[in-house]
Amino acid sequence: MAGKRALGAWTALVYLFLYAPIVVVIVYAFNGGRQVLNWGGFSTKWFGAALDDPTITEPFTNSLLVAAGNAVIACVLGTALALALPRMRPWLRLPLDALVYMTLVTPEIVFGISALIFFVQAGNWLGLGSILGLKTILIAHVVFNASVVALIVRARFVGMGQTLEEASYDLGAGRVATFRQVTLPALAPAVLAGGLLAFTFSFDDFITSFFVSGAGSTTLPLRIFSSLRFGVSPIINAAAVMILAVTLAAVVLAYLVLRRSEQGRRRATPVPGL
Amino acid sequence: MSAETDVELRGVTKRFEDVVAVDGLDLTIRRGEFLSLLGPSGCGKTTTLRLIAGFEQPDEGELLIGGRDVAGLPPYKRDVNTVFQSYALFPHMTVLDNVAYGLKQRGLRGAKREQKAREALELVRLPQLAVRKPRQLSGGQQQRVALARALVMEPRVLLLDEPLGALDLKVRKELQIELKRIQSQVGITFVYVTHDQEEALAMSDRVVVMNVGRIEQLGSPREVYDAPATRFVADFIGDTNFIERDGATFAVRPERISISRNGAAGLGGEVVTAMVVGPAMQCLVRTDDGQEVLVRQQRQGLDEDDAPREGERVVLTWAEDAALPLTTYPTGGTG
Numbered sequence: 288m289a290g291k292r293a294l295g296a297w298t299a300l301v302y303l304f305l306y307a308p309i310v311v312v313i314v315y316a317f318n319g320g321r322q323v324l325n326w327g328g329f330s331t332k333w334f335g336a337a338l339d340d341p342t343i344t345e346p347f348t349n350s351l352l353v354a355a356g357n358a359v360i361a362c363v364l365g366t367a368l369a370l371a372l373p374r375m376r377p378w379l380r381l382p383l384d385a386l387v388y389m390t391l392v393t394p395e396i397v398f399g400i401s402a403l404i405f406f407v408q409a410g411n412w413l414g415l416g417s418i419l420g421l422k423t424i425l426i427a428h429v430v431f432n433a434s435v436v437a438l439i440v441r442a443r444f445v446g447m448g449q450t451l452e453e454a455s456y457d458l459g460a461g462r463v464a465t466f467r468q469v470t471l472p473a474l475a476p477a478v479l480a481g482g483l484l485a486f487t488f489s490f491d492d493f494i495t496s497f498f499v500s501g502a503g504s505t506t507l508p509l510r511i512f513s514s515l516r517f518g519v520s521p522i523i524n525a526a527a528v529m530i531l532a533v534t535l536a537a538v539v540l541a542y543l544v545l546r547r548s549e550q551g552r553r554r555a556t557p558v559p560g561l
Numbered sequence: 562m563s564a565e566t567d568v569e570l571r572g573v574t575k576r577f578e579d580v581v582a583v584d585g586l587d588l589t590i591r592r593g594e595f596l597s598l599l600g601p602s603g604c605g606k607t608t609t610l611r612l613i614a615g616f617e618q619p620d621e622g623e624l625l626i627g628g629r630d631v632a633g634l635p636p637y638k639r640d641v642n643t644v645f646q647s648y649a650l651f652p653h654m655t656v657l658d659n660v661a662y663g664l665k666q667r668g669l670r671g672a673k674r675e676q677k678a679r680e681a682l683e684l685v686r687l688p689q690l691a692v693r694k695p696r697q698l699s700g701g702q703q704q705r706v707a708l709a710r711a712l713v714m715e716p717r718v719l720l721l722d723e724p725l726g727a728l729d730l731k732v733r734k735e736l737q738i739e740l741k742r743i744q745s746q747v748g749i750t751f752v753y754v755t756h757d758q759e760e761a762l763a764m765s766d767r768v769v770v771m772n773v774g775r776i777e778q779l780g781s782p783r784e785v786y787d788a789p790a791t792r793f794v795a796d797f798i799g800d801t802n803f804i805e806r807d808g809a810t811f812a813v814r815p816e817r818i819s820i821s822r823n824g825a826a827g828l829g830g831e832v833v834t835a836m837v838v839g840p841a842m843q844c845l846v847r848t849d850d851g852q853e854v855l856v857r858q859q860r861q862g863l864d865e866d867d868a869p870r871e872g873e874r875v876v877l878t879w880a881e882d883a884a885l886p887l888t889t890y891p892t893g894g895t896g
């Protein structure tokens with residue numbers, strides 16, 4: 288009994304250690320006082336102040352734009368990859384497969400540096416000078432997130448089996464008609480969930496964005512980081528809480544979408560004797 | 562080719578890497594018949610069906626549907642439809658949309674399409690479930706929907722790959738009768754894959770017994786059961802005793818053997834086990850020359866108190882036409 292209680296206390300301690308900083312940020316984002324660490328009553332005024340400050344709202348808009356664009360492009364590329372991979376011959380599939388996993392396990396800092404070098408070189412070769420900016424951030428994010436989407440969609444595609452598509456061919460639908468009416472709708476939840484995850488990964492990304500951003504292309508995480516050099520202001524707390532809220536919302540949505548379709552699928556499998 | 566032929570396979574061979582799944586198959590399927598493909602697991606039943614449907618292309622030989630060579634023709638251009646063992650209903654569509662799917666691909670629209678789909682649902686007795694999603698149906702209901710979805714296309718031939726395989730015994734029996742009724746109602750040719758021989762014998766006009774990619778025998782259920790063409794068929798269909806006598810081997814069905822306590826002109830032996838199996842009484846007899854013979858008697862009209870008991874000496878006899886000499890068969894041959 289005592290052991291159980293001790294275990295419970297230990298668990299609580301671990302959670303406290305993990306989440307206390309986040310809780311502190313959230314709580315102090317609602318601090319009415321001017322001083323960051325002196326509690327001056329509950330207020331939402333720093334959110335208003337943050338949304339009035341163009342040095343916050345502009346990066347915030349940038350982040351939203353990049354994350355949304357990244358999600359859409361990653362969905363298209365990732366889904367195409369997921370559908371193509373299982374149909375390929377092994378000599379082509381295996382290296383491509385390895386590439387997908389490579390992008391996921393490469394340390395982000397290595398990826399960031401490589402992307403920076405790549406973009407600088409590419410800019411020179413093309414004679415454009417520096418091409419660093421929101422576009423390069425977007426491209427770098429897509430490379431990573433297309434792999435994320437591909438993995439999620441592919442698991443679903445393989446689980447679906449080929450019988451559904453065969454049934455569609457059998458009933459007179461050609462390849463395009465089958466893709467539009469059967470394959471894509473059946474994969475839609477996985478594509479949507481992959482897109483939402485891609486959105487969150489991009490929205491709160493710091494390391495990759497840090498390397499490939501240029502002048503005038505600040506995202507919200509970059510903006511927060513740079514302001515920390517002048518100490519934490521309550522405005523930054525509010526901005527951080529906004530990042531947290533957007534990210535959490537997307538993750539929860541992705542989870543719900545995947546869980547719902549998962550349940551549907553489980554119930555759809557034939558149960559002998561039902 | 563005569564007008565009564567729906568599908569013809571001429572020397573069709575299909576290989577998967579080093580496996581020969583279908584080996585030089587010659588088969589003529591008649592208009593309107595209920596033909597079963599029966600055989601052990603891996604004998605090539607599904608592959609044969611998939612060749613006809615167009616999901617696989619033969620490596621050798623010709624395949625004709627309605628007199629037309631269909632080489633290279635994709636499934637969506639063939640006048641056949643398939644009912645899959647796993648139902649393969651589209652999960653995101655209602656029952657009605659599933660059934661109407663094929664009509665939609667044909668360009669049929671609006672009220673006409675819906676009416677035909679509803680008629681098909683009535684044929685399988687599920688009109689009340691039109692607005693449900695497939696996951697809200699039982700296995701038996703899902704299979705009926707799959708059947709309606711294929712039948713609504715009014716194909717020349719309907720291919721069914723173990724359609725009842727995933728259902729429990731009671732639902733299976735129900736659907737067997739239902740399938741038979743529907744087939745005689747619509748008059749479409751059914752090619753039915755199963756490894757349940759009782760099912761095949763009960764439902765079919767003709768049965769194809771397959772083994773390792775070849776046809777062992779093609780005939781009516783009665784022919785296949787009463788006059789197996791090869792040792793494989795005799796062994797595979799029903800229970801068979803292979804009894805050696807006077808240097809020859811005979812195939813004798815357990816129910817054709819009479820068992821008695823005395824009698825001179827029979828095969829003498831001792832009862833090893835005697836048990837009741839549903840409507841039958843089953844005895845395993847070890848003969849004096851060391852063979853084991855299975856005997857089955859109907860319990861109806863049998864005085865069970867007087868039935869043979871374990872350890873008793875008995876004599877086995879059978880009518881002359883019950884013993885099929887197997888010397889004429891090439892063992893494991895092609896019939």
Ligand SMILES: Nc1ncnc2c1ncn2[C@@H]1O[C@H](COP(=O)(O)OP(=O)(O)OP(=O)(O)O)[C@@H](O)[C@H]1O
Binds near residue numbers: 577580600609756
């Ligand atoms: N796509 C495939 N790739 C490789 N081998 C295959 C493939 N499909 C079938 N085979 C092989 O071909 C042979 C015949 O298979 P098939 O599925 O036709 O058998 P079946 O009679 O339907 O068996 P079951 O009763 O188990 O369904 C088997 O040896 C099987 O392993």
Ligand SMILES: [Mg+2]
Binds near residue numbers: 606607608
């Ligand atoms: Mg099979």
